[in-house]
Amino acid sequence: MHLSIFHLYPARMNLYGDRGNVLALVRRAEWRGWTVEVVPVEAGEPADFARADLIFMGGGEDRHQAAIFEDFRRRGPEIRAALADGVPALAVCGAYQLLGHYYETAAGQRLDGLGWFDAYTRPGPGRAIGNVVVEATLPLEPRTLVGFENHGGRTYLEPGQAPLGRVVAGAGNNGADGTEGAVKLATVGTYLHGSLLPKNPQLADWLLARAQERREGRAQLEPLDDTLELWAHAGAVERTRRLTRVKNGAGR
Ligand code: GLN
Numbered sequence: 001m002h003l004s005i006f007h008l009y010p011a012r013m014n015l016y017g018d019r020g021n022v023l024a025l026v027r028r029a030e031w032r033g034w035t036v037e038v039v040p041v042e043a044g045e046p047a048d049f050a051r052a053d054l055i056f057m058g059g060g061e062d063r064h065q066a067a068i069f070e071d072f073r074r075r076g077p078e079i080r081a082a083l084a085d086g087v088p089a090l091a092v093c094g095a096y097q098l099l100g101h102y103y104e105t106a107a108g109q110r111l112d113g114l115g116w117f118d119a120y121t122r123p124g125p126g127r128a129i130g131n132v133v134v135e136a137t138l139p140l141e142p143r144t145l146v147g148f149e150n151h152g153g154r155t156y157l158e159p160g161q162a163p164l165g166r167v168v169a170g171a172g173n174n175g176a177d178g179t180e181g182a183v184k185l186a187t188v189g190t191y192l193h194g195s196l197l198p199k200n201p202q203l204a205d206w207l208l209a210r211a212q213e214r215r216e217g218r219a220q221l222e223p224l225d226d227t228l229e230l231w232a233h234a235g236a237v238e239r240t241r242r243l244t245r246v247k248n249g250a251g252r
Pocket of ligand 1: 015058059060061062065092093094095150151152153154
């Protein structure tokens with residue numbers, strides 16, 4: 001199996017180890033004997049999204065989102081066509097915001113997005129910062145996702161737009177309705193940095209399985225020894241739950 005990962009705007013859209021998601025995908029694919037190519041796509045550079053097997057874009061500060069959103073919009077029809085064709089994609093935080101209809105920055109600038117997710121993002125009061133535990137809607141084992149969030153924007157899903165999961169601890173999309181992220185076909189949008197995939201290997205494999213299914217007709221990922229990854233995952237769940245209990249004054 002050959003895997004072409006398109007990494008969008010790696011120079012500007014990369015916060016809190018987002019690049020680690022690409023490293024995790026590459027290693028997990030190579031451990032299974034796949035050949036992997038990472039194609040960095042910066043603003044203004046040519047890219048043929050018909051060749052993409054998997055798309056990744058990380059988070060960014062408002063000024064970096066403002067710097068790339070027009071280029072992203074220009075590529076909108078091509079990217080949307082790939083996503084509609086079932087190309088798996090992971091969009092973290094600032095990237096997730098730009099897959100919705102629009103993101104309004106803290107300074108009130110409206111950055112139009114691709115409208116792939118039926119969602120929009122407005123600035124909230126202050127920033128949502130901290131560790132997050134999510135119960136995913138995807139059939140993952142373990143079902144929980146762990147990560148770190150730091151965002152000023154609050155995202156609201158329109159009725160009918162599926163979330164990635166429900167918040168167990170942390171703010172997630174908006175700190176009010178209990179949703180986190182969004183899913184449409186094989187596109188996953190989320191506020192979770194971390195890096196996310198190294199300590200959520202089951203989500204990395206979900207994305208790789210979608211890529212394999214698309215290329216070869218069926219997913220048959222060889223299992224890997226995830227002892228260390230799942231240990232990190234369980235540790236993050238436990239630590240976040242403990243801190244949340246302490247913050248809420250419970251258990252004293
Ligand atoms: N600039 C956006 C916000 O603050 C996204 C931040 C991020 O990607 N971590 O909401």
